[in-house]
Amino acid sequence: MDLDTSKIADTNRGTPATAKKPNKAGAVAGWADDRLSLGTLTRVFARKVFPDHWSFMLGEIALWSFVVLLLTGTFLTLWFNPSMSDTVYQGSYAQLRGVPMSDAYSSTLHISFDVRGGLLMRQMHHWSAMLFIAAMFVHMMRTFVTGAFRKPRELNWVIGSLLLLLGILEGFAGYSLPDDLLSGTGLRIADGLVKATPVVGTYMSFFLFGGEFPGDIVIPRLYILHVLLIPGLLLALIGAHMLLLVFHKHTQWAGPGRTEQNVVGFPMLPVYAAKAGGYFFMVFGVTALMGALLSINPIWKYGPYDPSKVTAGSQPDWYMGIAEGLLRIMPNWETHIWGVTLSWNVMIPGQILPMVLFGMIIAWPFLEQWVTGDKREHHLLQRPRNAPTRTAFLAAMVTVYGLLWAAGGNDILATNFHWSLNSITYFMRAAIFVIPPIVFYVTRRWCIGLQRADNDRLLHGYETGIIMRSAEGGYAERHLPISEDAAYTLTARQRDEVHEIESEVDENGVAAPGTRSDRIRAKLSQGMYADNVQKPTAEELEEARHHAEHSHELEAGLDHPAAGHEFDDHALRDADDVPLRQH
Amino acid sequence: MAPDNLPETTHGDHTPVATHEPIPDPGLPAHQWRPTDVDPKAERRAERQVASLFVLAALGAVGFIASYVIFKVGDNPDTIANLGASNLMLGLCLAVTLLGMGAGMIQLARKLMADHEIVEMRHPAASSQADREAAVDILKTGLDESGLGRRPLIRNTLLAAGGVLGLLPVVMLRDLGPLPGDKLDHTIWDIDTWTPEMQAWWTTQNRTLQRVVRDVVGTPIKVTELEIGDLVNAEPEVMFAVDAETKQPIVEGTQLLVDKSKAAVILHRMLPSDIVSAQTLNWSVDGIVCYSKICTHVGCPISLNERTTHHLLCPCHQSTFDLADSGRVLFGPAARALPQLQLTVDDEGYLAAKRDFTEPVGPSFWERG
Numbered sequence: 001m002d003l004d005t006s007k008i009a010d011t012n013r014g015t016p017a018t019a020k021k022p023n024k025a026g027a028v029a030g031w032a033d034d035r036l037s038l039g040t041l042t043r044v045f046a047r048k049v050f051p052d053h054w055s056f057m058l059g060e061i062a063l064w065s066f067v068v069l070l071l072t073g074t075f076l077t078l079w080f081n082p083s084m085s086d087t088v089y090q091g092s093y094a095q096l097r098g099v100p101m102s103d104a105y106s107s108t109l110h111i112s113f114d115v116r117g118g119l120l121m122r123q124m125h126h127w128s129a130m131l132f133i134a135a136m137f138v139h140m141m142r143t144f145v146t147g148a149f150r151k152p153r154e155l156n157w158v159i160g161s162l163l164l165l166l167g168i169l170e171g172f173a174g175y176s177l178p179d180d181l182l183s184g185t186g187l188r189i190a191d192g193l194v195k196a197t198p199v200v201g202t203y204m205s206f207f208l209f210g211g212e213f214p215g216d217i218v219i220p221r222l223y224i225l226h227v228l229l230i231p232g233l234l235l236a237l238i239g240a241h242m243l244l245l246v247f248h249k250h251t252q253w254a255g256p257g258r259t260e261q262n263v264v265g266f267p268m269l270p271v272y273a274a275k276a277g278g279y280f281f282m283v284f285g286v287t288a289l290m291g292a293l294l295s296i297n298p299i300w301k302y303g304p305y306d307p308s309k310v311t312a313g314s315q316p317d318w319y320m321g322i323a324e325g326l327l328r329i330m331p332n333w334e335t336h337i338w339g340v341t342l343s344w345n346v347m348i349p350g351q352i353l354p355m356v357l358f359g360m361i362i363a364w365p366f367l368e369q370w371v372t373g374d375k376r377e378h379h380l381l382q383r384p385r386n387a388p389t390r391t392a393f394l395a396a397m398v399t400v401y402g403l404l405w406a407a408g409g410n411d412i413l414a415t416n417f418h419w420s421l422n423s424i425t426y427f428m429r430a431a432i433f434v435i436p437p438i439v440f441y442v443t444r445r446w447c448i449g450l451q452r453a454d455n456d457r458l459l460h461g462y463e464t465g466i467i468m469r470s471a472e473g474g475y476a477e478r479h480l481p482i483s484e485d486a487a488y489t490l491t492a493r494q495r496d497e498v499h500e501i502e503s504e505v506d507e508n509g510v511a512a513p514g515t516r517s518d519r520i521r522a523k524l525s526q527g528m529y530a531d532n533v534q535k536p537t538a539e540e541l542e543e544a545r546h547h548a549e550h551s552h553e554l555e556a557g558l559d560h561p562a563a564g565h566e567f568d569d570h571a572l573r574d575a576d577d578v579p580l581r582q583h
Numbered sequence: 584m585a586p587d588n589l590p591e592t593t594h595g596d597h598t599p600v601a602t603h604e605p606i607p608d609p610g611l612p613a614h615q616w617r618p619t620d621v622d623p624k625a626e627r628r629a630e631r632q633v634a635s636l637f638v639l640a641a642l643g644a645v646g647f648i649a650s651y652v653i654f655k656v657g658d659n660p661d662t663i664a665n666l667g668a669s670n671l672m673l674g675l676c677l678a679v680t681l682l683g684m685g686a687g688m689i690q691l692a693r694k695l696m697a698d699h700e701i702v703e704m705r706h707p708a709a710s711s712q713a714d715r716e717a718a719v720d721i722l723k724t725g726l727d728e729s730g731l732g733r734r735p736l737i738r739n740t741l742l743a744a745g746g747v748l749g750l751l752p753v754v755m756l757r758d759l760g761p762l763p764g765d766k767l768d769h770t771i772w773d774i775d776t777w778t779p780e781m782q783a784w785w786t787t788q789n790r791t792l793q794r795v796v797r798d799v800v801g802t803p804i805k806v807t808e809l810e811i812g813d814l815v816n817a818e819p820e821v822m823f824a825v826d827a828e829t830k831q832p833i834v835e836g837t838q839l840l841v842d843k844s845k846a847a848v849i850l851h852r853m854l855p856s857d858i859v860s861a862q863t864l865n866w867s868v869d870g871i872v873c874y875s876k877i878c879t880h881v882g883c884p885i886s887l888n889e890r891t892t893h894h895l896l897c898p899c900h901q902s903t904f905d906l907a908d909s910g911r912v913l914f915g916p917a918a919r920a921l922p923q924l925q926l927t928v929d930d931e932g933y934l935a936a937k938r939d940f941t942e943p944v945g946p947s948f949w950e951r952g
Contacts, residue, residue, distance in 0.1 A: 049703040086836050092656065116651055119670045120677070152708040185883060188844070189899065192881025192946035202767060202948045207759040212766055213844055213882075216837040249705055257611030263703050264611065274692035281685030285678045292674020307844030308798060308816065308876060310884045312898040327881070327916060328900045334918030334947060343947040345916045346881060379705055411901060421901055422914055488606045538605035 050272045051252035051265035055142045060276065062135035064283035065128045066238065072125040073227065079115055081107035082177060082223035084216040093300050101304035104179040104219050108299055124291035129171050131287065133319045136164045144364070145394050147382040148251045151375065154365040156244045161362045163237050166230055168319050173226040175297075175317055179219055182297075184305025185314055187214065189327075196346035214307060254380045254492035256485045263379070313412060318405075325404030326353055329428045371524045373499055385454070386493050388447035389528040395443040396436040403432050444531075451533035454490050457482055458536055459544035481548065491535045499525035611702070619694045629694035633687050640683030647676035767948065770846040771834070772819050772924065773939035780833050784824045792927065792935035794820040795850065795873060803933040806869050809852040814888040814895075816876065817848050819936065845944050847876040847884060848924055850934070851906050853893050859908040866925040868934065873924040874910050875944040878902055880917035882946045895921070919947065 033039045050056075083103035089096050091106070092113040111118035140160060143149055149157035172190075176183045191213045195201040210217035249263045258264045266272050290296075302311065316324055326349030333344040368390070369375070384391040406413065407428040414421040461479035468478050481487075501515070501522045536544070618625040650672035710718070731738045769776045774785065774793060794803045798816045801823030809815065822842065824833040834842060855870040863872055874895070876884045883899035893907040902915030910921030922944050925937035943951055 047701065049701050084837065113656055116654075116656055116669060117673050119656070119667060120674045123670070124674075185899065188883060189881045195946050195948040196881075198949055200949075202763040202950060205948075206761060206763050207756070210760045212841045214837075214840050215760075248708060249703065256609045257702070259608065261705055263705060264700050266698070267701050271692050271696050271698065274688050274696060278685045278688030278692065281681045281688065283685075285681030285683075285685055288674050288678035288681055292671050292678060305840075307840055308818070308847035308884050310886060310898050312887060314883075314898055324900075330916045332880075332902075332912060332916050332918040336952065339952045340949050341947045341951040342949075343918065345918050346947070349916075350881075377707060411898065425901065425915070484606070484609050485612060488609055491604075491606050492608075536605060541605050 045246070046269040047267040048246065049249070049263050049265045049267055051250055051258075051263055053253060055146075056250065057279065058135055058142050059139040060279055061283055062132055062139055063238065063242075064280045065132035065135055065287070066234065067280065068128040068284050068287050069125060069132060070231070072121045072128065073231075075121045076111060076118075076125060077227060079107055079111045079118065080104070080177070080223075082220045084179065084214075084219050096300060096303070099304065102179045102219070104177060105299070105304045108178040108180070112300060120288075120291045123294070123296050124287050125174075126296045127290040127294070128287045129174060130296075130318065131283070133164070133167050133171060136160070136167055137319075140164060140361075141394060141398070145384045145387075145391055146251070147378065147387055147390070149365045150378040151369065152248055152377050153244070153251075154369075156241060156248070157365050158362055159237050159241050159244070161358070163234065163241065164361075165358060166234050166237070170226060170230040170234065171317060171319060173222045173230065176222050177219060177226060178297075178299045179305050180299035181302040181305055181309060181311065182299075182314060184214065184307070185310050186316055186320075187218065188307065193346060193350040196343040196350065198340075198342060198347075214305070249379070251379050251381050255489050258380070259492075260377070260379050313415070315409065315412070321408040322401055322404040323350065323354060323408075325407030325410075325428070326350070327408075328410055329404075329407045329425055329432065331429070371499070371521055371528060372497070373521075380492065382493065385447040385450040386532075388444045388451070388532055391447050392440045392444035396440040399436045399439045400432060403428060403435060407432075448531055448533055455533060455536055458487055458490055459540065461548065479548070481545075493535060495534045496529040496532045498522075498530050611700070614699060617694065617698065620698075626695070629690065633691045633695065636683045636687030636690060638683075640680045640687065643676045643679030643681075643683055647673060647680060650676055763950075767845075767943050767945075767951075770819075770939055770944060771821060771842040772846055772936050777821065780826075781821055781824065784826065784833055785821070787827065790929060792929045792937070794929060795848065795924075795926070795934045795936055796820045796823060798847070804850070805932050806871060806928065806934065809850065809871055811852055811854060811870070812890040813850075813852050814890075815850040816886075817850050817873070818843065819846050822846070844882070845877065848873050849876045849885070849888075849895070851888065851893065851895075853907060857893065857907050859905070860911075863907065863909050863923060866923055866937075868926045868928055871926060871934065872906055873926045873934075873936070874904070874906060875922045875924065875940060877945040878917060879912075879919040879921060879944075880915070880946065885921070 029038065081103040085103050086100055087103050087106050088098060088100050089106050089109060091097070091110050093109055096109065108122070111122055113119070143157065143160070172186070176187050176190075191205055191209065194205045194208060197204055205213065208218065208221075209215035210221075250265075252258050252263055252265070266275075303309075315321075327346070330345050330349045333348075335342040335344065407425070410421055410424045410428070413419060413424055461481040464478045464480050466478040468476050470476065482490075499522050501518050619629045620626075650669065654669035654672055656667065656669045726732055731741075771777070772793065774782075777785065795817045796803050796819070798818045801818070801820065803820065804815065804817070819842075822834050822839065825831065826833055832839075850871055850873050852869075852871045855864065855867070858864045858867060858870065858872070866872070876886070878885050878897040878899065880897065880900055880902050883897050885895050885897045885902075885904070887896040887898055888894075889896070893905065894913060895904045895906055896902070897904075897915065897917070900916050902917030903913040904917070904921045905911045905913050906921075910923055912918065912920060922940045922942050924940055927935055927937045929935040
């Protein structure tokens, strides 16, 4: 290999033998590239392509909210004192002056009333936490309903699920830090949940609180979880999430020229960098607007924590709403047997069901792949209608979520609408089992109906709104074919294959191993895909085209071809008779 | 694993599905020019828009600094339209700055930066078959060279050492907290569980029964002070005990909160004839009943009283208890009745506790029985 001798010193005298510096920026870049190989990185990544669609911004909101959380949170740590030691408040807020409280609560009041911009940062921190979790939820629903979790992205789905779980835990830890009446009540409920654990519940509670509830150490412990451990994990997982995103390249919507083999979009530099950077400022700015205009968690109104006090209408942050709803509508089952207590009324809603729900989220990509048997990579997104069962499942889960959310606010509903609290609770106990299946059924049929409509548009064209009168006096609406691009986009999807059991028995007539699971798989496949409407075949399309031409011929034979513009000013306009809409 | 056992990176497994039937891919549509690409006027307008947004952003930042200097945070968070002046102005200025920056950058990208879409080809995530085989070879070579496969003694002792090492962090967490013992079985109503300081104070009182006193103020309660239908939050009197010499409270800080979270009670007066269960009647004084204030569901303090029905509702999860009938659960997720405290009247006519609760108060736990 040739050696670049210009870089090697050939004398100890004179000036070092280096290339002439073209300019200052170039010199810095050269210096850095000599050590970091930035040139290669730039070549590979700077023009990386990202496809454009509004729904791809949802995850970005979560990402930027996390950055806002880090920035505002760091500001808050400069004054927050995570201690449960006693102090007497002497700050600016008159109503609480002279009241004994913990350092945590007192320093939160100090941030709110004696640090300029402190309340703004507190409110922005809380609002961006809400945005962070909400955006993760919506992003996850988008990923789910478009099938973006399919191979090769299953692991990124799992990472995303962990991010959501950690985000919720992080939110709860942060909610508990100010040691106000609401946050203490939240901890009290957490203590009840922990204590309900079989065998080790009381031990876990005593270890968590450093003794009996509330103790004097849980807030320092939650603080270090909140500012170091969980954010560290979140950061690492977000890094992995983004790395995998870059490695797999983003999914895209099908369209002319947009296939499974390529990715079409704007390059990272400059368009995407500007758009994403601008979007960070937008998210940050909206959070600032919320912090300025929308009061959130006004802890000075709640007072310091006192285990003998609580306010009516106590509510957790919204993302805890479903756990709260589950707790509220659970029947009061408790078993006393062999001298021990099993609190099903707390364990089922507080421990078992959240784990089941979370397990279901993580497992879905693998379950779906097992049923379809599809081991191919998928980079084109599915329209929700083209996966009717999955879309219907999501709709049912959203319904469960909404019902539980409403159940978590049953007292608020009761007082606002003058309904009976008991009736709401009884209704929810039944609704949680009755309404989601109805939603599932309706959504599924709806999706299949939309699939039919797509096929109609492919085979018979779109409705022009022009009514034709035939020679016999009958009326019919004129259909025109949709554009080639639109037709291609509608058909750029796979046909669903229903899994059939190959053989119940092996060659010796003995029940084949795995028949049972195979039978379940075939049943599921049948249930999930058999009713789906498949796109038309080339022959069907050809036949439909033939048919359309035939009817046009018939129409052409009319005395006065009706253009549909007999009663408007179309003739006055200087335009060709083009299809009205681009479909 | 031998290389030939590897799953083949076959076409069917990794190559993405092709979707070209029944209609062939017409290919990317031709690029469409934007008004800003072809009309110099539109281009200049967009330029002015972007620059104005950036100027707005700068003005917002100046406004932020000005607001920081001008407005006091003060003790009033409700100055303008129920919003603090400082918070409002700082927030609005910050929002103008950030939104100006963001909108400017996005407008710049959308209107003025080149908007040619680029096509990049995808590659399967899987490594090539050659790489897979090479990787397996490398790992096998590594395992061979380490000799761990041939020396099970070393391998097993290493695994054992690692396992024991893994126990250390778990063992070290033991001191996170004390063991529960029987702490959850008693409350501060039980004089026998008191600390020496509390006992010393009690001997100066020369009484045998601990009074039920109003919370916050700590004043003892006479039967005649309660009307029918009244609900009073109460505590054991030792929580308000003051050391005679130092004038300092004897129970304070963390200990006070821990004791409160178990010993808080409510007093409710009803007509003795309204009381349903015999035990409730026996443990009451002239229709005054005393119950734990801590919900048996997950431990919220119960506080919502229905005066006429003697029902008590927990504001957290809406468990409802019948104070006339042994604190029986009427509704909601709580499974157990509210523990009742046996009331009596001491020599001076004040309400007092006969003894501690006869069962653990608050949320259920395994060992509770």
